[in-house]
Amino acid sequence: MTPATTAKVITLTIDDREVGAREDQTILQIARENGIRIPTLCFLEGLSPAGACRLCLVEIIGTGRVLPACTTYAAEGMKVRTTSEALEAHRRTVLELLFAEGNHVCAVCVSNGNCELQDLATKLGVDHITLPYLNPVHAVDASHPRFILDPNRCVLCARCVRVCDEIEGAHTWDIMGRGIDARIIADLNQPWGEAASCTSCGKCVQVCPTGALVEKGRAVAEMKKRHALPQLITRNKEHAS
């Protein structure tokens, strides 16, 4: 059931296709409704959009600008291009930057085969990383009885921060430090197992796109996630209200 809305109905063009939409919809929503695929990483249905990973950048023709599809609202007559040589090159560079930033070793990762970063490399044809690897030194936090945080595999999409704040209401996770030193912390930078606000609900683990947040006791390639969780919860809420 679509909620009642006063938003106007508009027409726009995505990749030379005319599509109808409401003006309170983002380009990403409209594209997905019409089967047009735009790669995303930090976006997750059911959470507020962040516009941080820059993979969903699209060209708004006539403005000379590229904008994230996840946070940009459609407008009447807008002409959007979701793919071009330049966009594809930028998206591949985003992935290269991410692979070079962390210590991503797919072969020995519990999320091997169930990882969005890995899948994106396949989809976008990234078969090697030209940039030097930064090889950061990160300690793994295994202090929680059920879960593990491995910052070596974190892409700082902040899905965990958002799901914990927006859906669980605990706001255990946040980001500390800036630039390349930014990282995920529990409460006031405490070991996760000692974070008093954590309800151990595990939503952060389910929405994490990589193997940065995982369940304990999983071997390589055993960690499967339920990315649809926030979407299901927000839909249920809408139905209830």
Place this chain on the structure above:
Amino acid sequence: MTPEALQEVAKAEQDALAKQPQRIGVCTAAGCLSCKSGDVLKNLQTALDRRADVPYKAVGVGCMGLCARGPLVSVEPQGLLYENITTADIPALVDSLAAKPMKEKQSDLGMPFFKRQIKVVLDQFDKIQPERLESYLAHGGYEALMNCVAHRSPGDILDMVKRSGLRGRGGGGYPTGLKWETVAKARGDRKFVICNADEGDPGAFMDRSVLECAPHRILEGMAIAGYAIGASAGYLYVRAEYPLAVQRLKLAIRQAEKFGLLGDHICGSSFSFKVEIRLGAGAFVCGEETALIASIEGRRGQPRPRPPYPAEKGLWGFPTLINNVETFANIPAILVKTPEWFASMGTEQSKGTKVFALAGKIQNTGLIEVPMGISLREIVLEMGGGAPEGHTIKAVQTGGPSGGCIPAEHFDISVDYESLRKMGSIMGSGGMIVMDETSSMVDVARFFMEFCKSESCGKCVPCRVGTPQLYELIERIRARRGTRRDIARMESLCEMVRTTSLCGLGQTAPNPLLSTLKYFRHEYEELLVDEPEETRT
């Protein structure tokens, strides 16, 4: 207070000034205070108190511009300016008041540094006592605000700001009148005015000086903006690294509230406007408007994608006007002296004057205000006095970490928003760092890239990871390990970071590197090593 009562206060102050025009003004802005002008002021007053034959009074005034030769001291009504005055010079200075001026300490007020300036923002800094509202009032302060609330409609003010052609002085150059109008028209139960005083460009100290020397001018500008757009609250976002500015702003707000120039029913009108100070905790990115708003709201200071712009959805989701310190400081003069007067200065596209902070390898380090359209040559070589003895100027860096380096052979360009952009730099907030032949441009690029990488908030991937990668590439070249392929890689990564970063910090971070690559490519190439035979494709 009613306008009449305020006029009384101004009148009393002016009368006192007329009664005793003999004054010695000691600069009490951070530059001169750092070379002990505070002691000069204190000791000078003590010395004057002991000399009944010398009817002078010592007062702390604002910045007089030539920071390189501080502490600066002015003598009125003679209109003399003395430089490098220390406490040891006080006896001689006091003696000279009844005799001849101290020639050896006297500044040449006829030199281009002083002669070429036109002061709007810095107007009467040498006369206004920063810590006294009465002094600002006596020099025509708050006249614009009083006039607005009594006689002008918000629409009139919007119209005047638009007619003045004023553009945002924070660096972007967005037309101020248009921005005000957008916020005025935006629908919202509440609206806010924010003054961005988070000046963070290395080498820039324009806003600091204005905040320290004329805090009331900014408050007046903000209140007028509030009246024009329909806001009743404003925030001054100041970086905590400016303690003196913060102290004087706090004092100024208290004074203005006491005089009824801020708070409920300003000058007895129906217009109410309150200003609060918020301190930045040292993050450069908080100068970006959406990050600044997040910081005021108590959240982590990181930007969010625009649109929606703050004019539509800003502080706590309400329409918000954000302008820079210098933009607000221009407003009272535009209203009092007319928009046409303002628009008569500058170029077709860039009206009025601009304050610049001259720093680096230059004789006359300091603060100047010049009409837009002046050439870089006039600013750097004539007003700035060129390079120190025995050196030649190579380039000037404008616009801080978002700007670029302009080589000396292009110094004839006009200083306006468009011309600087065409050169691969930007106007920016007004920092100018001058480099001579001893400066390596690769080092300059490295410095700014290091700045951007450590100031990146880490939210978006291109800026968070792209700037450290670019920094490493520059380091590689500096260490004589780089090849032509590294230059090509640097250029393509610059393009990607510029196009795809979320906010202005990342989008402009490649500029210093790109502009030095453009104009000083040979300095990079001299450091390159040849690609080994077997590694060529």
Place this chain on the structure above:
Amino acid sequence: MSKVRLATVWLDGCSGCHMSFLDMDMILLDLAPKIDLVYSPLVDFKVFPENVDVTIVEGAVSSTEDEEKIKHIRGRTKTLIALGDCAITSNVPGMRNTFSVDTIMTDAYGPDHPVQVIPPLLDKSVPVHHVVPVDVFITGCPPPAGTIVKALLAVLEGQPNPVPPRFG
């Protein structure tokens, strides 16, 4: 048509990619008439020959020996294929990159670790293409035999690798 002069080398890897190569089983027989295996850990040539058409390299570049070897090979090879994640991302050998070489040697061999017999380790273990240009990348740990077949047949035909990348 003359046979393609093919070589395979093994740097810092586990030989799993070579095993996967052998996993082509019957297809090796189809491949045999097209190629001439001129150098490989699978056969007993001592010297890497001149004028090699295609060299498949497994493993990351981790020691000075690896580095010299791959530079030498690149100079004698027309098309260089990086086979498997170690050659492409430095993968498992690269997991030592957050430690200093001294720490690693001491942990492995004790305080009196050998300095002569073992080739000195590079500061970091790096992918092959960070040392020399690589023409084709076949990802996977190891790449499945089927992937190697498709990629190799395409390369022999002078075509790009048709298989989408898949790390891990």
